[in-house]
Amino acid sequence: MAPSRDNLSAVLHKARDLRLEQKELPEPGPQDVVIRIHKVGICGSDVYYWHRGRTARFVVQSPMVLGHEAAGVVETVGSQVTHLRPGDRVAIEPGVPCRLCPICKAGRYNVCPAVQFCATPPVDGTLTRLYRHPADFCYKLPDHVSLEEGALLEPLTVAVYGCQRAGVGLGSRVLVCGAGPIGVVSLLTARALAAARVCVTDISPSRLEFATGQGADGTVLIDGASEEELAGRVVAALGGPPTAILECCGAAPSVRMALQAAAPRAKLAFVGRGPPDMDLPMVTITAKELEINGVFRYANCYPLALDLVASGRVQLGPLVTHRFTLEESESAFQAALDGRGIKIMISVHD
Ligand SMILES: NC(=O)c1ccc[n+]([C@@H]2O[C@H](COP(=O)([O-])OP(=O)(O)OC[C@H]3O[C@@H](n4cnc5c(N)ncnc54)[C@H](O)[C@@H]3O)[C@@H](O)[C@H]2O)c1
Ligand SMILES: [Zn+2]
Ligand SMILES: [Zn+2]
Structure with a gap:
């Protein structure tokens, strides 16, 4: 010591x-x-x-x-x-x-x-x-929550706030773009919030495999197929277009594909940090009345994240x-x- x-x-x-x-x-x-x-x-x-x-x-x-x-x-x-x-x-x-x-x-x-x-x-x-x-x-921290879990509350809190900003709740069809740590905790949080199905995308097969192990209902490998084709795979994996989207990679093609797949009135929480400017399909956003909500860390979410862990709903x-x-x-x-x-x-x- x-x-x-x-x-x-x-x-x-x-x-x-x-x-x-x-x-x-x-x-x-x-x-x-x-x-x-x-x-x-x-x-x-x-x-x-x-x-x-x-x-x-x-x-x-x-x-x-x-x-x-x-x-x-x-x-x-x-x-x-x-x-x-x-x-x-x-x-x-x-x-x-x-x-x-x-x-x-x-x-x-x-x-x-x-x-x-x-x-x-x-x-x-x-x-x-x-x-x-x-x-x-x-x-x-309660006695049964470890100090490692305590440290991991920080990224989990990003996910809790992201889910709030995307309106995730009972019955949501959730698309999580990017299966890094933030994407995975977003998946875990969406499941804890009683989302109906969660689909995760990534360019890395091993990261998608990890997401599947963490309870993703479906995954879509971003493999060079067209935006339309990938959006179609997302809709098929979710059994319908996503109603809530957590953008956790920041890549412009990912955002565009997600907006294309989105259900009318879907909300997209923009968590990932990508290029400072990007071209977005404005006609799609207008025609479907999509909401794009920025996410900057979190506010008032640490106690919620701790409760998810302490209650065993998120591991x-x-x-x-x-x-x-x-x-x-x-x-x-x-x-x-x-x-x-x-x-x-x-x-x-x-
Ligand atoms: N807004 C905030 O407050 C906040 C807080 C924490 C992290 N972040 C950001 O969130 C993002 C995710 O964080 P992380 O720690 O999980 O990062 P990470 O880099 O580990 O994960 C990003 C994942 O996205 C995947 N990816 C890359 N291009 C893709 C594409 N076109 N489609 C789908 N997936 C793709 C990568 O393979 C990787 O697995 C980062 O951009 C990070 O800066 C934002
Ligand atoms: Zn961090
Ligand atoms: Zn102030």
């Missing part, structure tokens, strides 16, 4: 320059907790920063700790914190908004212009032994296909870049 004064952290200086360094020991403010981080899942955005030093919108300009899918054990609590105690196991909601602007007051805090999100430059992330966070953005365990220690972070990022498995998990403390 690491000594308690140790705050080893995975700090990205620039593209491909990840260093393990000691950071200052955090002290909690009155409404904060300091958390001994145990598990951190690697997300596509972390891999982008590590590989390229940037994502589409954000550039790493000064050293930054990576990681935002995290869970750990409360070490110390601030003087005004009443709902958490040292020893509590918690999942961390990584985006903290200003709380004061009209958007925050309306409850849409994910799109607060001043939101600070772990490992989005210049905000430090959670790949660190000891991490400070506002206590009200930490969720106590996240099988998603973790590779595990590394904090000291092996570089190899973990390389494995993620190579597209190995589904979710790669880093153990900061066992």
Whole structure:
């Protein structure tokens, strides 16, 4: 076990320059907790920063700790914190908004212009032994929910919000485009919400195989067939046109195909991040009155995601296909870049 004064952290200086360094020991403010981080899942955005030093919108300009899918054990609590105690196991909601602007007051805090999100430059992330966070953005885990599951609540929460934005519910015919971690948790969430059928697409047969193992009712391999042909396969797999679409790859042809397959009045939640601009079939959107809803992370969804896991309606365990220690972070990022498995998990403390 690491000594308690140790705050080893995975700090990205620039593209491909990840260093393990000691950071200052955090002290909690009155409404904060300091958390001994145990598990951190690697997300596509972390891999982008590590590989390229940037994502589409954000550039790493000064050293930054990576990681935002995290869970750990409360070490110390601030003087005004009443709902958490040292020893509590918690999942961390990584985006903290200003709380004061009209958007925050309306409850849409994910799109607060001043939101600070772990490992989005210049905000430090959670790949660190000891991490400070506002206590009200930490969720106590029941004893039977593991710390790995706690870390996986972050991508699950994206799926919960995505399903809300796509209007998934009882009897929905759901199309999930892309079978990466986000597509798979969207599939699991749609099933938990009593969707009638869920069809998943991908360009990778192995990812579709994984989705089938996770309960997809049908899959469609994106294999170079025409948009019309692929849309027809989706409709056949669902027993009718999709009423709810979770776009989880961001590729323009995928979006176009999904809109072509969609039922009249279907909703498409745009989760995937692809090219900044794309051509969409506007006549189709108008004629079918389709709704396209952007998805930026999530708001007010962590408790719902935790409930899905705690009640056993969603099982996240099988998603973790590779595990590394904090000291092996570089190899973990390389494995993620190579597209190995589904979710790669880093153990900061066992
Ligand atoms: N909006 C948000 O708040 C939010 C949050 C998290 C992730 N994301 C985005 O969601 C997307 C999915 O995340 P992930 O971690 O699962 O990524 P991922 O890259 O692991 O998965 C994407 C999957 O899409 C597949 N794909 C590529 N082209 C396709 C096509 N034309 N049709 C169907 N499938 C195709 C890939 O083979 C891959 O399996 C990413 O773009 C990510 O940036 C958005
Ligand atoms: Zn993420
Ligand atoms: Zn705000």
